[in-house]
Amino acid sequence: MQHKSLASTGCAVARSLERVGEWWSILILRDASYGMTRFDEFQKSLSIAPNILTKRLNALVEGGLLERRQYQERPARFEYVLTEAGRDFRPVLWALLDWGTRHLSPEGPTVQVVNRRTGKPARLVMVDGDTGEPITPQDFMAAPGPAATPGILSRFAFVEEKRRDPEAKPKFAASATPSA
Amino acid sequence: MQHKSLASTGCAVARSLERVGEWWSILILRDASYGMTRFDEFQKSLSIAPNILTKRLNALVEGGLLERRQYQERPARFEYVLTEAGRDFRPVLWALLDWGTRHLSPEGPTVQVVNRRTGKPARLVMVDGDTGEPITPQDFMAAPGPAATPGILSRFAFVEEKRRDPEAKPKFAASATPSA
Numbered sequence: 001m002q003h004k005s006l007a008s009t010g011c012a013v014a015r016s017l018e019r020v021g022e023w024w025s026i027l028i029l030r031d032a033s034y035g036m037t038r039f040d041e042f043q044k045s046l047s048i049a050p051n052i053l054t055k056r057l058n059a060l061v062e063g064g065l066l067e068r069r070q071y072q073e074r075p076a077r078f079e080y081v082l083t084e085a086g087r088d089f090r091p092v093l094w095a096l097l098d099w100g101t102r103h104l105s106p107e108g109p110t111v112q113v114v115n116r117r118t119g120k121p122a123r124l125v126m127v128d129g130d131t132g133e134p135i136t137p138q139d140f141m142a143a144p145g146p147a148a149t150p151g152i153l154s155r156f157a158f159v160e161e162k163r164r165d166p167e168a169k170p171k172f173a174a175s176a177t178p179s180a
Numbered sequence: 181m182q183h184k185s186l187a188s189t190g191c192a193v194a195r196s197l198e199r200v201g202e203w204w205s206i207l208i209l210r211d212a213s214y215g216m217t218r219f220d221e222f223q224k225s226l227s228i229a230p231n232i233l234t235k236r237l238n239a240l241v242e243g244g245l246l247e248r249r250q251y252q253e254r255p256a257r258f259e260y261v262l263t264e265a266g267r268d269f270r271p272v273l274w275a276l277l278d279w280g281t282r283h284l285s286p287e288g289p290t291v292q293v294v295n296r297r298t299g300k301p302a303r304l305v306m307v308d309g310d311t312g313e314p315i316t317p318q319d320f321m322a323a324p325g326p327a328a329t330p331g332i333l334s335r336f337a338f339v340e341e342k343r344r345d346p347e348a349k350p351k352f353a354a355s356a357t358p359s360a
Contacts, residue, residue, distance in 0.1 A: 010290045012280030013210050013273055019284055023197045030193050034322060035339040041350045045335060064283070071346075085283045087317065091306050092279060093193055094315065095271040100192030101325075103244070103265045104199055109325030110190045110332055115308065116321055125309035126271050128295065128302035132312065135274065135304065137267065141296055142214060145281075145289030152290050155225055159215040166251075170221045 010149035019063045020089070024048060024056045029065065029086060030093050037079040065089060098124045150174075190329035199243045200269070204228060204236045209245065209266060210273050217259035245269060278304045330354070 020026060024046065031045050043053055057080055060066040065086035071079050094113060101109045112121040126135045133139060144156050150173035161168040200206060204226065211225050223233055237260055240246040245266035251259050274293060281289050292301040306315045313319060324336050330353035341348040 011207075011210070012278075012285050012290055013276045014207060014280075015284040016276040016280035017203045017206060019280070022202065026197060027191075027194060030191070031335075034335065035342060036350075041338075041342075044350045044352055088283065089279055090317065091304075091315075092272065092275040094306060095275040096193045096196040097322075098192075099269055099272060100194075100196035100199070103268065104195040105192050105327065108327035110192055110327045110329060111322055112325040113315060113320050114323045115311075115313070116319055120310075121325070122308035122313075122315060122320055123310050124271075124315065125307055126274060127305055127307050129305035129314075130300075130303050131295075133295070133302075134309075135271075135293060135302060137270065139296055140293050140302055142277075142291055143294045145292040145301070147285065147288035147290045149290060155211075155214065158221075162215060162221075170216075170224045172224055 010147075010152055016092075020060075020065070022056075024052065025060055025065075026093070026096070028053075028056055028060060029082075029089055032066065032080065032082050032086065033090055033093060037081055039078075039080075042080075060086070094124055095126075190327075190332055196272075200240075200245070202236075204232065205240055205245075206273070206276070208233075208236055208240060209262075209269055212246065212260065212262050212266065213270055213273060217261055219258075219260075222260075240266070274304055275306075 020029070027046055028042055031042055036042055036045060039050075039053065039057070042048070042057070043050060046053070048056075057066065057068075061068050061080070064083055066080045067083050068078050069081050071077055097111060097113070101112070109121070113124060114121050127133060128135060128140070142156075144152050148156075154171065154173040158168065158170050158172065200209070207226055208222055211222055216222055216225060219230075219233065219237070222228070222237070223230060226233070228236075237246065237248075241248050241260070244263055246260045247263050248258050249261050251257055277291060277293070281292070289301070293304060294301050307313060308315060308320070322336075324332050328336075334351065334353040338348065338350050338352065
């Protein structure tokens with residue numbers, strides 16, 4: 001983990017980043033979601049140094065996103081399988097895929113999410129599952145939740161104040177719930 | 181940029197990661213999406229070293245996610261405003277927020293996406309915008325797109341082969357379109 005303090009404001013984005021680790025971890029999760037499980041598969045797919053791969057895999061196991069599972073006895077060999085939390089990380093991968101396709105892939109989609117039944121590429125849209133409304137900045141906004149820390153409350157209060165007074169000076173509370 | 185070669189397989193996830201930079205960049209984009217624009221706002225919110233913040237802001241400007249805009253003449257002062265591509269990065273932030281809230285926030289949501297009109301927290305779900313179907317692994321899968329590189333095709337072909345033969349050995353094509 002690079003930034004032990006990232007999660008200290010209590011922000012779930014920061015917690016996710018701290019837990020997942022770094023770029024390599026996201027690419028490992030990507031390959032795992034495609035169906036790769038073994039060390040040499042990740043290693044060859046990512047052209048990553050073995051010692052770095054070992055570190056990243058261990059961090060993902062510790063973080064609860066991958067499970068290390070023995071698949072052979074003699075010699076003992078292990079594979080890495082997505083946990084429920086790891087499978088649940090897929091929307092982040094899809095959102096990154098979608099953004100990169102729209103903004104960085106002038107040649108068109110290199111990978112796409114397709115409907116298994118029809119084979120048709122999906123148009124990825126985030127909606128409110130309760131109402132079906134697309135999450136647009138016009139209709140939705142981020143706001144402190146019931147478990148907001150003083151650090152989070154002070155950031156949202158500042159942004160509110162800044163809307164009225166562009167010269168407002170930021171003063172942010174430190175976290176009330178420092179990360180472990 | 182840490183991993184110049186990340187995008188070399190043509191994968192849009194890797195391209196996105198390479199473009200965005202690293203964790204700090206995502207937290208800067210988070211704060212920018214909340215409404216922060218100025219150097220000292222980011223600096224205080226993130227408790228980030230000024231030289232690192234400068235580097236990250238410049239990379240985000242170069243990457244086309246932020247625009248540097250002068251807001252004062254004497255002395256000249258600049259702020260950083262999300263571009264269209266930067267605003268469009270929000271689904272990645274929401275997906276990270278959602279994952280972190282569900283898996284790393286036993287105390288409940290610290291930040292949530294709420295409906296501006298009703299104030300009700302949204303239940304974030306990714307759907308196929310054309311059919312409204314939720315993107316579940318049961319109904320959808322990743323597949324090579326029309327612009328897939330040999331590297332991507334060989335990875336998907338391997339995963340397919342591995343499904344039939346768990347002992348299949350990975351052999352991946354190098355990229356036909358190395359990153360600049």
